[in-house]
Amino acid sequence: MPKSPKRDKRGYGGITEKNKVLRKELTAVREENGEQRRKRRWWDVERKHGSTQKEFQNRKIPKEIREDMAGIREENKVLRKEITAVREEIRGREEKGQTQKADWMNRMKIIEKKMEQREKKERKNNVIITGIGGISGNMERGVEEWLEKEIEVKMNEKEAFRINKNKMILAKIETWEQKKDIILNKSKLKE
Incomplete structure (x- = not known):
């Protein structure tokens, strides 16, 4: 539940416009200071180790694991490409199968008509x-x-x-x- 606005000593009933502007400016300064502190932390790490933030994170992970992860990423890329190729092939086969099915159905109807005509002629x-x-x-x-x-x-x-x-x-x-x-x-x- 939001807090009720503090009343001015004179009893005007709420926060004045001047106070609202001051609060906005104060929060902006606080956010800016927080960003600077975060940047300073990484700057200190870079100065101590002579490396960037990403390199520092990579140092925590052993070299073998990084190489394995890179290999796995490459395999994943290849597998994704293969999966998309297989999906496309399946779609193509389904479309081809539907057209072939329609062709076979038309042929069957034609053959049935011919057989009926031949039977009628023979019965005649x-x-x-x-x-x-x-x-x-x-x-x-x-x-x-x-x-x-x-x-x-x-x-x-x-x-x-x-x-x-x-x-x-x-x-x-x-x-x-x-x-x-x-x-x-x-x-x-x-x-």
């Missing part, structure tokens, strides 16, 4: 045949003969196999035109 040429039970052995050959005999369409299929517990046959036709002929002539089966 598929024909499912039901009600044929007597085909055994070479499935492709049997389906070809059945289509020629029943629908009267000559065609070449890539492959044929049974699905849904041997109730249906899936035949993969080579071209869309051949499938179109089969679809147009399937009404002959109902006769």
Whole structure:
């Protein structure tokens, strides 16, 4: 808690401006004297030993320790440089990794689209045949003969196999035109 200002004998109620100025001057002189005393102390040391303040401090530490400390400082500088280089390299790799990841994601999307288009195209040429039970052995050959005999369409299929517990046959036709002929002539089966 700050002290209350001393009252003047005449009872004016506080410190006068003149007193404030005098106090400031007094503190400035005291600070200046303190600085001079500190400087004098180091001046005395310099006169006695013939060296500066820093040299005096260094004399207190043995020479080997000073050399070790200097070596450690140099190592620290080198290590700091290495650390900054490694950080920069890591940043570069992270940025490169992110761009590569984006490239791979784009490539994956393109490949997926191509695969979907290819699958749609292959499914487009598929024909499912039901009600044929007597085909055994070479499935492709049997389906070809059945289509020629029943629908009267000559065609070449890539492959044929049974699905849904041997109730249906899936035949993969080579071209869309051949499938179109089969679809147009399937009404002959109902006769």
